[in-house]
Each structure stands twice: as C-alpha cells, then as structure tokens.
Amino acid sequence: METVPKKILIAEDDESLRSTLREKFTNEGFSVLVAVDGEEGLASAKKEKPDLILLDIRMPKVDGIAMARELKKEGFTTPIIFLTNLDDINHISEAIEINESDYLVKSDMKLDEIVKRAKERLAM
Amino acid sequence: MTFYEPPFDDMFDGVAYCQMIFNDEGRPVDFTYLQVNKDFEKFTGLSNVVGKKVTEIIPGITASNPELFTLCSRVSLSGQPERVEMYIASSAMWFLLSVYSTKKNFFVTVFQNITDKKRIEKDLEEAVVAARNVLEDLQIEKKRIAEAQAKEKAILLSIGDGLIATDEKGNIILINETAEKMLDKRGEEIMGKLFSEVIILTDEKKKPISHEKRPITLALATNSFSPASIVNSIYYYEKKDKTIFPVAIMERPVILDGKIIGTINIFRDITKEKEIDRAKSEFVSLASHQLRTPLTSVKWNLEMLLSGEDGVLSQKQKKRVEELYRGNERMNEMVRSLLNVSRIEAGSLTVKLKMSDVGEIMKEVVKEQMPTAKEKKQEVTVQRKEGLPKISTDPALVRMIVQNLFGNAIEYTGIGGKIICTVAQTGDKIIIGIKDTGMGIPEEQKTKIFQKLFRAENAVREKPEGNGLELYITKGMVTALSGQIWFESEKGVGTTFFVALPINK
Numbered sequence: 001m002e003t004v005p006k007k008i009l010i011a012e013d014d015e016s017l018r019s020t021l022r023e024k025f026t027n028e029g030f031s032v033l034v035a036v037d038g039e040e041g042l043a044s045a046k047k048e049k050p051d052l053i054l055l056d057i058r059m060p061k062v063d064g065i066a067m068a069r070e071l072k073k074e075g076f077t078t079p080i081i082f083l084t085n086l087d088d089i090n091h092i093s094e095a096i097e098i099n100e101s102d103y104l105v106k107s108d109m110k111l112d113e114i115v116k117r118a119k120e121r122l123a124m
Numbered sequence: 125m126t127f128y129e130p131p132f133d134d135m136f137d138g139v140a141y142c143q144m145i146f147n148d149e150g151r152p153v154d155f156t157y158l159q160v161n162k163d164f165e166k167f168t169g170l171s172n173v174v175g176k177k178v179t180e181i182i183p184g185i186t187a188s189n190p191e192l193f194t195l196c197s198r199v200s201l202s203g204q205p206e207r208v209e210m211y212i213a214s215s216a217m218w219f220l221l222s223v224y225s226t227k228k229n230f231f232v233t234v235f236q237n238i239t240d241k242k243r244i245e246k247d248l249e250e251a252v253v254a255a256r257n258v259l260e261d262l263q264i265e266k267k268r269i270a271e272a273q274a275k276e277k278a279i280l281l282s283i284g285d286g287l288i289a290t291d292e293k294g295n296i297i298l299i300n301e302t303a304e305k306m307l308d309k310r311g312e313e314i315m316g317k318l319f320s321e322v323i324i325l326t327d328e329k330k331k332p333i334s335h336e337k338r339p340i341t342l343a344l345a346t347n348s349f350s351p352a353s354i355v356n357s358i359y360y361y362e363k364k365d366k367t368i369f370p371v372a373i374m375e376r377p378v379i380l381d382g383k384i385i386g387t388i389n390i391f392r393d394i395t396k397e398k399e400i401d402r403a404k405s406e407f408v409s410l411a412s413h414q415l416r417t418p419l420t421s422v423k424w425n426l427e428m429l430l431s432g433e434d435g436v437l438s439q440k441q442k443k444r445v446e447e448l449y450r451g452n453e454r455m456n457e458m459v460r461s462l463l464n465v466s467r468i469e470a471g472s473l474t475v476k477l478k479m480s481d482v483g484e485i486m487k488e489v490v491k492e493q494m495p496t497a498k499e500k501k502q503e504v505t506v507q508r509k510e511g512l513p514k515i516s517t518d519p520a521l522v523r524m525i526v527q528n529l530f531g532n533a534i535e536y537t538g539i540g541g542k543i544i545c546t547v548a549q550t551g552d553k554i555i556i557g558i559k560d561t562g563m564g565i566p567e568e569q570k571t572k573i574f575q576k577l578f579r580a581e582n583a584v585r586e587k588p589e590g591n592g593l594e595l596y597i598t599k600g601m602v603t604a605l606s607g608q609i610w611f612e613s614e615k616g617v618g619t620t621f622f623v624a625l626p627i628n629k
Contacts, residue, residue: 014417014421016421016425017417017420017421017424020421020424020425020428021424023428023433024424024428024433027433058413084413085412085413085416085417085420086412086413087412087463088408088412088467088474090474093476106416106417106420107416107419107420107423107456107459107460108456110423110424110427111424111427111428111431112427112431
C-alpha cells in the first residue's frame with residue numbers, strides 16, 4: 001500500500017534556491033508547493049494546508065515572520081522551519097517564538113540535512 | 125636780660141635769645157645768638173654759639189630755610205608770637221619752634237626736637253599708604269577672582285552637552301542652557317529641587333528608573349577616594365511633554381578635601397548615534413543575506429551534482445566538484461567570520477544570558493568535531509570536574525568559542541597528536557582549557573596572535589588557507605562575555621588556550 005506523500009510548502013523568493021529545494025524534496029518523495037513571496041505563501045498555506053512549511057524570512061510583499069504570525073493568528077498550526085540566511089539573534093528569537101518553529105541558516109546547511117530536519121519534524 | 129635768667133638754663137626745651145640782622149634794603153638776612161640755654165646744645169648739637177651769627181654756625185641755612193628769617197623778623201617786628209614746625213635740612217632735624225618777642229628786633233625761640241615724632245608720623249603715614257595699597261590690591265584681586273569665577277561658570281554653562289550639578293543631597297544647584305533646551309525645562313523651575321524628582325530617567329519603554337538605581341544615587345554613594353564616572357547609554361530622559369530621548373550620561377561625584385560635596389551630571393542626546401547603530405546593524409544583516417544567497421545556491425547545486433541525483437559523475441569530475449564545494453565552503457566561512465568581526469566591532473554582538481553548563485557545551489562540541497579529529501587519528505580527552513556550577517552566560521557564544529579553539533587545536537596538530545579539553549573551576553571563574561601537541565606559536569609572534577588578520581608564520585606555511593580572523597573573533601566573544609582568554613605555548617611542543625568565564629551568582 002502506497003502512503004500519501006507529505007505535502008511541503010517552500011516559500012522562497014530566490015529562484016535558484018527555490019528550484020533546487022523543489023527538486024531535492026521532489027526527489028525525496030514529497031509533494032512540493034512553492035511560493036515566490038509571503039503573500040503567495042499565505043494564500044497557498046491557507047488553501048492547500050501543507051504538512052510543513054519551509055519559510056524564508058526576507059521576502060517581498062509579506063516577510064516570513066509576518067506570514068507565520070498571520071497563520072498562527074488565523075488558527076493554522078502547520079509546523080514551520082525557518083530557512084534563512086539572517087542569523088542575528090533578534091531574528092532567530094522572533095522566529096522561534098512563533099509555534100516553536102525551527103530555525104536553520106541556509107548557508108550552514110546541506111540539502112540532505114534540511115531533508116532530515118523536515119522528516120524529523122514530520123516524524124517520518 | 126636777667127628776667128629770663130633764673131629758669132633759662134633749666135628749661136626742658138631749647139631756648140635761644142637772638143637779635144635780627146637786616147640788610148640795606150631792610151630785608152632780614154641773619155640773626156645773632158645773644159644767649160642760649162643748656163638744652164640748646166643738647167637739641168642742636170651746636171656749641172659756643174653766643175655772639176655768633178646763625179649763618180656762621182649753620183652755613184647754607186639762608187638757602188635751606190629762608191622762612192626762618194622771615195618768621196623771626198616778622199615776630200621781632202610785630203611782637204605777635206608764632207609757632208611752626210620746621211625741618212632744618214643742614215642738621216637733618218625737625219623742630220617745633222615757638223617765637224616770641226618783647227622788644228623790636230629781638231626775639232626768643234623756644235624749640236623742641238620733634239624729629240622722632242616726625243619719623244613716627246611719617247612711618248604711620250607710610251603704613252597708611254601701604255595699607256591703602258594693600259586694600260586696593262585686594263579689591264583688584266577680588267574683582268579678578270569674581271571675573272574668573274564668572275568666566276568659569278560661563279564656560280561650564282556653555283558646554284555643548286547638558287550639564288546639571290547638585291549639592292550633596294542631590295538638589296539641583298546648576299543647570300546649563302543646553303540641558304534646559306534638551307529637557308525643555310527652565311532653570312528657575314527646577315533649581316533647588318531634588319534632581320531625582322524633577323528630572324525623570326526612564327528605560328527604553330518609558331519605565332522610570334528607580335531612585336536607588338539612578339546614576340546620581342550611585343555617584344553620591346561612591347567611595348570618595350575612588351570617584352567613578354558612571355556612563356551608560358541605555359538611559360532615556362523625559363522631556364516636559366513626556367516624550368523621551370536616549371542619553372549617554374556621565375555622572376561623577378564632586379569631591380573636595382575627600383568629601384562628596386555634590387554631583388555633576390553631563391549628558392548628551394544620542395538619538396542620532398542610535399539611528400546610525402541601527403542602520404549599521406541593518407546593513408550587516410542585509411549584507412549577510414545578500415552574500416549568502418549566491419553561496420548557498422552554489423553549495424546546494426554542487427551537492428546535487430555530488431549526490432548523483434543528476435547522473436553519476438566520473439571520478440575526475442567528482443574530484444573537481446568536491447574541490448569547488450570546498451572552495452565555496454571556505455567562502456562561506458569567510459562571510460561568517462566577517463559578519464562576526466563587524467558585529468564585534470559595531471558592538472552589536474548580541475549576548476543572551478542563560479544559565480548554562482559549560483562542561484556540557486564542551487562535550488557536545490567535541491562530539492560534533494570528533495570525525496575531523498578521527499580522520500587525523502588524534503587522541504581527544506575531555507576532563508570535566510563533577511558538580512561544576514551552571515553559569516549565567518550566552519551558550520551560543522560559548523559554543524562558538526569552544527568550536528573555534530577546539531577546531532584550531534585539530535587543525536594545527538599533526539596526525540596522531542593529542543588534544544586534552546578541560547573544564548574546571550578556579551575561584552569565581554569557570555576555566556576552559558584546550559591543550560594540543562601541535563606546532564605551537566613562535567615566541568616572537570605570541571603578542572600578535574589575537575590581532576585581526578594575523579597568522580603565525582608556521583601556521584601560514586602549514587595551512588595557507590586560514591583567514592586570520594578566528595582568534596580575533598574568539599577574543600571578541602570572550603570579552604563580550606566579560607571573560608579572559610590567554611595561552612601557553614612552546615613552538616614544536618604544543619599550545620594550551622585558556623578561557624575564564626565569570627560565575628555570576
């Protein structure tokens with residue numbers, strides 16, 4: 001019996017990073033949704049109800065932290081892994097306070113490690 | 125002249141009986157001494173004068189005292205007695221002369237030597253003049269001091285920073301114009317009132333700072349022998365309209381003869397500095413994002429190539445891509461280091477205190493980096509004293525410090541070398557020690573090891589790719605945690621780095 005693939009939303013404004021992540025997670029058997037900014041991400045998260053969101057912080061229109069707050073406010077409990085290159089303590093503490101999200105610094109992470117963290121979060 | 129004889133000789137004053145001599149024109153030119161008493165000689169020092177003319181006895185008298193002749197002739201002609209004080213220059217003496225006449229052209233002079241009295245009078249007069257001069261000098265000096273004081277006060281009041289001085293009870297005694305403007309309060313409104321009551325000090329969130337914690341309270345409580353200046357940049361003063369502005373305050377007790385007689389509070393509006401600071405950290409943050417995005421893209425795409433997901437690479441291709449990956453990782457490292465350097469230098473290295481177990485952090489870091497040490501067949505030992513207290517520090521920074529030092533130990537120790545990591549307590553400090561059997565630091569370069577971009581010559585030879593920032597950053601982090609860092613090293617034998625972190629109870 002084949003299991004239903006987990007649905008993951010990747011909100012990332014950088015085209016190159018977004019497509020690499022999409023490819024990797026698709027190869028790993030996820031059903032991948034992408035959003036190019038926070039506004040699109042917000043709409044997609046509400047409509048598609050993904051199992052997990054990989055969320056960039058600095059994005060046009062609505063930034064990742066605002067998007068996460070909005071989702072929380074509207075009662076969505078989707079787990080979030082912040083995946084960003086902002087590594088100052090203020091951003092980190094602001095981000096992890098929302099729904100006890102994970103916080104990963106992109107340039108420190110290998111794709112394999114990101115996949116591993118996503119799977120851990122989804123108890124896969 | 126027997127009439128005069130009986131008392132004549134016994135008189136206390138000098139007495140002389142004389143006859144005027146006139147010239148052809150009838151002007152008095154001389155007189156002849158007809159009789160003198162004993163004291164005449166005593167007072168004048170002249171002897172054998174009887175029968176002689178005064179011009180013979182005192183040559184030059186005509187020139188020096190012409191008034192003597194007019195006086196005597198006037199009396200001898202009119203019979204009206206006269207009394208004068210006269211200075212006889214030729215004998216250098218003062219006399220009080222009384223001249224009488226009972227017969228035309230004849231007269232009697234009774235005289236006292238008043239030279240001493242005159243001298244005293246003169247001395248007195250001089251003393252009065254001297255006193256007057258001193259008084260004048262004093263007045264000039266007083267005026268000068270008053271001017272100097274006014275000048276000093278003007279200088280004090282013209283300082284571009286805000287200035288408020290208080291007495292020893294904390295009552296305001298002086299406020300300058302800058303302070304008045306900054307606080308939007310007039311001097312007369314607050315003069316004489318308690319500083320802590322009329323000028324509100326708050327934190328960032330407008331919450332007033334309690335009296336006990338205010339700089340002025342601390343300044344007044346300072347040991348008078350070590351006047352500490354209290355500087356802080358996290359304070360805000362409240363204006364009349366209740367708005368606040370950030371201030372850098374320097375508060376010091378004013379000490380006279382070892383006693384605190386008041387305080388002086390100098391403050392500066394640092395709104396602009398705060399804005400610049402914010403812009404600076406925002407720039408750092410933005411630069412980090414901008415630089416890291418393309419590096420991440422390269423990293424992940426190379427990783428995809430290496431994973432074989434896009435098709436298997438030949439051995440040669442794989443080697444080449446691995447080379448690219450390593451180069452990119454070094455660039456990544458460099459960006460991380462540069463960001464840390466700029467954070468340290470901008471003072472924006474954020475310290476988040478949390479009760480932390482340094483031994484546990486050490487254990488975790490060693491575990492993480494063990495694979496690299498194993499590749500070099502190095503023997504790593506961790507020695508942790510049991511029951512060490514947790515300390516209030518920033519665990520993320522401690523982790524980075526240990527990562528850097530342990531990473532360096534692995535890096536600069538050869539294959540099969542030994543590394544010993546220790547955590548112990550000495551007094552009120554937790555001491556981290558990382559000892560290796562590596563190349564050591566050359567003696568002449570030991571003083572430069574913590575400088576930015578410095579690398580020891582043997583390190584450059586062995587590991588040309590290092591960036592010379594790690595120890596500089598490590599020291600910056602240790603300093604941010606109020607700790608100390610030092611090392612012991614012998615070239616070719618090994619190095620031990622120590623970090624002391626305070627146990628804040």
